[in-house]
Amino acid sequence: MFRGLRWLDDWRQVMPKFTKRGVPLVRNNETMTEAQFWGMFRQAMRKLTMHWKPGTAYLNTLRRDSQSDNKRQKFEYPCEHCKGWFRRDEIELDHKVECGSLNSWETLATWCERAFIEVDGGWCSLCKNCHDKKTYGRE
Numbered sequence: 664m665f666r667g668l669r670w671l672d673d674w675r676q677v678m679p680k681f682t683k684r685g686v687p688l689v690r691n692n693e694t695m696t697e698a699q700f701w702g703m704f705r706q707a708m709r710k711l712t713m714h715w716k717p718g719t720a721y722l723n724t725l726r727r728d729s730q731s732d733n734k735r736q737k738f739e740y741p742c743e744h745c746k747g748w749f750r751r752d753e754i755e756l757d758h759k760v761e762c763g764s765l766n767s768w769e770t771l772a773t774w775c776e777r778a779f780i781e782v783d784g785g786w787c788s789l790c791k792n793c794h795d796k797k798t799y800g801r802e
């Protein structure tokens with residue numbers, strides 16, 4: 664009867680949904696963009712590396728008894744770049760071999776291989792500030 668509408672329905676079924684900014688929602692049942700999908704992995708993987716024991720063991724070789732007045736803070740950790748001392752949650756482990764970007768199945772494998780290393784000394788202890796500068800190349 665009204666063939667135009669039929670055509671519109673068919674078209675809607677094959678067309679991807681978009682965000683308000685026009686990015687196609689191609690992942691997770693049309694609820695995530697490609698970038699959000701890989702962001703999900705980056706977030707999850709970073710969480711996993713925080714519990715990676717060789718990295719923690721490395722940090723433990725660097726720490727010293729806390730000099731701060733806060734009695735609940737037992738140790739403090741050095742930033743190997745700015746030489747400041749920080750709480751554990753202010754310190755991040757940087758990999759001497761860059762893990763690279765994580766935005767495809769191929770880079771996911773490489774990233775994990777480099778992030779989850781066993782060898783002590785593959786890391787550098789950095790405060791968040793220095794780590795950001797290094798990662799994003801801004802001073």
Ligand SMILES: [Zn+2]
Nearest residue numbers: 742745790793
């Ligand atoms: Zn620093």
